[in-house]
Amino acid sequence: MNSCTRKRVLITGGLGFIGANLARRLVDLDAQVTLVDSLIPEYGGNLFNITDLKDRVRVNISDVRDEYGMRYLVQGQDYLFNLAGQTSHMDSMQEPYTDLEINARAQLSILEACRKYNPDIKIVFASTRQIYGKPDYLPVNEQHLLRPTDVNGINKMAGEWYHILYNNVYGIRACALRLTNTYGPRMRVKDARQTFLGIWIRLLVEGKPFEVWGGEQLRDFTYVDDAVEAFLLAATREEANGQVFNLGGCEVVNLQELADLLVEANGGGSYQMRAFPSDRKRIDIGDYYADDHHICAELGWAPQVNLQEGLARTLAYYRKHLEQYL
Numbered sequence: 001m002n003s004c005t006r007k008r009v010l011i012t013g014g015l016g017f018i019g020a021n022l023a024r025r026l027v028d029l030d031a032q033v034t035l036v037d038s039l040i041p042e043y044g045g046n047l048f049n050i051t052d053l054k055d056r057v058r059v060n061i062s063d064v065r066d067e068y069g070m071r072y073l074v075q076g077q078d079y080l081f082n083l084a085g086q087t088s089h090m091d092s093m094q095e096p097y098t099d100l101e102i103n104a105r106a107q108l109s110i111l112e113a114c115r116k117y118n119p120d121i122k123i124v125f126a127s128t129r130q131i132y133g134k135p136d137y138l139p140v141n142e143q144h145l146l147r148p149t150d151v152n153g154i155n156k157m158a159g160e161w162y163h164i165l166y167n168n169v170y171g172i173r174a175c176a177l178r179l180t181n182t183y184g185p186r187m188r189v190k191d192a193r194q195t196f197l198g199i200w201i202r203l204l205v206e207g208k209p210f211e212v213w214g215g216e217q218l219r220d221f222t223y224v225d226d227a228v229e230a231f232l233l234a235a236t237r238e239e240a241n242g243q244v245f246n247l248g249g250c251e252v253v254n255l256q257e258l259a260d261l262l263v264e265a266n267g268g269g270s271y272q273m274r275a276f277p278s279d280r281k282r283i284d285i286g287d288y289y290a291d292d293h294h295i296c297a298e299l300g301w302a303p304q305v306n307l308q309e310g311l312a313r314t315l316a317y318y319r320k321h322l323e324q325y326l
């Protein structure tokens, strides 16, 4: 029996891509799940993500920047999966204060709410590989210098370290997962705000060509079910407390290879190569792939779904439900 069974669980960003997939898994484990989400239209939240779960979860449409709301919501919870975030790198450059408020300040106030009203809660924070910036070496392990290339990376880094600090100073059990590109059913595909892979999938399913920028960049990808497993392990294992863990994927590919795999999984389609736009180049991190030995050794995590299988499952989902995501 997984130790989330019958526990009270709060997921911030719970109507988003990863949060909603995590909610499904927790509901199957008989957890009592509350989802908090602001449903800001530019972000990945979507009520359709939980349409078949809606009688089995509590949904609270509110903003994690609302200190009073969060003060109430954290009370009585056994676990907090803290996933609410502004995820667009470009948006963080255009609206840096919004990113600061959500990804840094609100994180601090959530932790303060836990310290004052529920110090026994266990928290798992969704961090990102973006905080490493341009890698000095590959694969990137957790000892790599943190040197973000955009405002989002700086604020997520602060958000992550507030969690570790509250673990270390106040004993509020917390840890962080540094996610790499995560993909799968329920991701935002309307545009490229969450990931370029989203818009590729949308255009492919619509029978239109998509654009591959550069093409040579190396990346790793975690299928969302594997990411969900990591969140559950991080929550339920005491040895995770105070630690940060990279997540990786089954394989490393360049973007053109990824495009070929996607077209193959779709049974057809086309793409065009394009030079990397200059406004994105300035904040780009170049090649990245994770060394995820730490979580594998410490928590026994291992990615199970390879790209071929994961892309096929994702395309099958959007062939059926694309209109709900436009």
Ligand SMILES: NC(=O)c1ccc[n+]([C@@H]2O[C@H](COP(=O)([O-])OP(=O)(O)OC[C@H]3O[C@@H](n4cnc5c(N)ncnc54)[C@H](O)[C@@H]3O)[C@@H](O)[C@H]2O)c1
Pocket: 012, 013, 014, 015, 016, 017, 018, 019, 036, 037, 038, 039, 040, 043, 044, 045, 046, 062, 063, 064, 065, 082, 083, 084, 085, 086, 087, 102, 126, 127, 128, 129, 178, 179, 180, 181, 182, 183, 187, 188, 194, 195
């Ligand atoms: N998907 C990835 O590849 C990836 C990679 C690295 C890190 N992450 C992190 O994982 C977390 C979840 O990402 P996701 O991919 O599911 O994105 P997502 O956009 O689908 O989910 C984030 C959710 O947070 C909600 N949200 C945003 N601001 C909020 C606020 N102020 N109050 C309440 N809710 C708010 C959004 O409405 C959305 O539903 C994020 O913190 C993100 O930084 C994701």
